[in-house]
Structure formats: C-alpha cells, structure tokens
Amino acid sequence: MNNNNSSKQILLSVLGVAILVVAVVGVSFAAFTYTGTGKVENKIQTGTITMTYTEKEDSKIAIDNAMPMSDEEGKKLSSDKQVFDFTVSANITGDVTINYAIAAEKISVDGPNPSQLDDQYVRLYLTETTKLGGEDKEVPTQEPKAFSATGPDETTGLPAGEMELLKSTFTQQQQGNRFYRLRMWVAENYVVTGVPASYKVKVHVYGKSVAQ
C-alpha cells in the first residue's frame, strides 16, 4: 500500500516537471497572427424592369364572310371585331435598353371550315396610337404585309416561325404605355371560291434587355 502511494507521488512529480519544461519551451514558439475586419460596406442594388402586354377587353378580329379588299380599304377598318387593340408597357429604373418585338403567330385553323387561307392572300397591318397635337392619332408602323415568318431574332427573343410586326425599344427615358392596333383582311388579289377558308393569328410580345 505504502509502495503504491510512493509510486503515484513519483509519477506526479515527474509529470509536474515535464509540464513545466514544456511550458517553458512552448512559450518561445508562440505564433504571430493578425485579423483585420473590414468596416466599409460594398453594395450594389439592382434597378428594376417590368414589361407587360395587355389585350384590350373584348377586342379581337372576328370577320365572317370576309371579301377581298384593297389595302386602302383595309387600313380604314375600325368597327368592332375588325380591329384588335392591345398595350405594351415597360417600367424601368436603371440605365438599360429593352429591345422588344410584336409578333404574329399563325394558328392552325380548325372547326367546320378547316381550309387554311394561303399566307399571300392575307394582309396584316399594325398601327400605334400616339398623341399628336393633343389628339390620339394612329401612326402606321409599317405598310400592310402578307404573313411571313421572320424569326428568330436574338436581340428580342423572337422565336422561329413567327412574323415580326414591329421591333422597338424601351429605355428609362422612354418607357410607359404604348397602344397598338392590328388589322387583318383578305387581299384584293384573292379569288373567292365555293370553299370558305379561314386564317387565324395570335399576337405575342417578346422583350430582351441589352447588357451593357
């Protein structure tokens, strides 16, 4: 019993001395380290881009028993169901340019008269309503044209197979609402037969911001 106690005491003493040696030697190798914490906040805050396409309620082209007509006549169509009105809007904060395209997508004809009118016999005509001299005036964006697929266009996102009716831009300085009217008629060179034919399009708007 006494021998055990003696051994323990010896062991403790040796351990104590060893710790002392390590502490003395160890202090001489203390490392230099540094931490510098930044105070300046580096911050970027994005601008905003909102673009919308709105179809005027109850506005659409639905012409039955359409007969061929000249472009001069077609451009003057104005009654209900003869014109399609819609709005393209953009709200921008920040220095950016948005390229956008108004496009017509040809839709397959179905129903009791599935015969599709050929592209060359249809005229599409787009105008923009602007305020001129305090009055709303329609300004043509281009001359009446037959449907012709012009896509794709990388600058606007216009896909393949659709026809570009108009290409334009919005910027922070030129943003807001733009009002458009689409007209569509049977070209005067179409020969009416005993087989009725139809033609359908949908309007889409594509926009893409231009990276600086």
Added chain:
Amino acid sequence: MINNQEEEEKKEKKKAGNPNALIYESILLIFILLVSIFGVSFAVVKYTQTGEESNTIRTGELRMSYTEDTNGIKIENAMPMSDDIGKKLSGNNEFFDFTVSTTIRGNATLAYEVSAEKSIDSTLRDDEVKLYLEKKAGAIYETVMNPVVFTPLKEKTKWGTEKGTMLLTTGTSTHTENISYRLRMWVKQDAIMTGEERIFSVRVNLKGGVVVE
C-alpha cells in the same frame, strides 16, 4: 544474530516508511538531466573575469495592418453588364481600394488572405454577381483575380478565413511593404432583372500570420 536481523528489518522499515526520500531523489535526477541537456556546467574550480563588451539581442518586429482607402462600392439601379464593362468601372463609388501593410524587421515571412464576407441581407444570388480584384504594381493595376461569381469557401482556412466567405487572394511578404488592391463588383451579364430591387453587399477582411518553418 538476532540484533543483526532486527537492524536489517529496521532499515527496511525505514526505507519503506520514508517515501519522500524517493521523490526527492527523482526530482533531483530529473533536474540533473535538464541541466545536462541545456549545457550548464558546474565548474569545480571557481573563476571570475568581468567582460567589457555588451552582447545584445534585440527582437525583430512583425506587424500587419489592413486599411480601407476609399468609401467603397455603392451602385444603385445596377443593371447586368458584361465583364469587359465591369472590369473598367471607374466612376465614383464604383470600385473599392484597400491596402495590406506589413512591417518585418528580421528574417520572417508573413502570409495573408484577403476575403469577401457577404452580408446576410443580400438578395441577389451568389451566381448573379461577379467580383474582380486587381493589385497595384507601380502606376498600373494588374489582375490578381479574374471576374468570377461569388464563390464561398467550403471550410475555414489555415489562417482563419471563415467558411462561407469568398477568398479573393492570398500573398506573402518578407519585408516591410504596402500592397494596394482594387475590388470591383457588378451584376452578371445574364442575370434576370425583375420588378423587384435586389442587393448584394460584401465587406473585405484580412487574416494572416507568420509562416513558421
């Protein structure tokens, strides 16, 4: 005979009953060992001669500091931009200059790490923002980190740069010097803008220490 036996027994008992003696002997042995390791000698003959020369040691000096030289990046209404444009941002508050300074007297090497710590209120994603770092070399700036999206560390580094921050650059210094850096940050070219303002904010930190060889 009996007396001899008794005396022997007495000696044994004395030895067993005096454990402290053993401890003292052990300590003394260890002390002798240490003394012999550190080379102190116990001259038997005492001799004294007073020296005239002062033999001095002066410790070296190690210092590191981080200084923010400009007000930092503060861009509003930021829109996506190409790297070519971003790298050239030079307007007021479109870049951030800072300096790492080292003071070294003696033979030592200091190592350092510069990192960007993202603010928790950032709403832009890491992959929607690019960071770009240059170092001043004479009168011009050279690229040290090409434009790259914010890339957080997966674990803490040796020098203590925290997991989740982005390591911008590392360096070493063996002499007293000032190392100037310029940081730029922009919205990545193909980031999608929405009708909502979003932000991205970072602070630059420095960690470092002496390289022990």
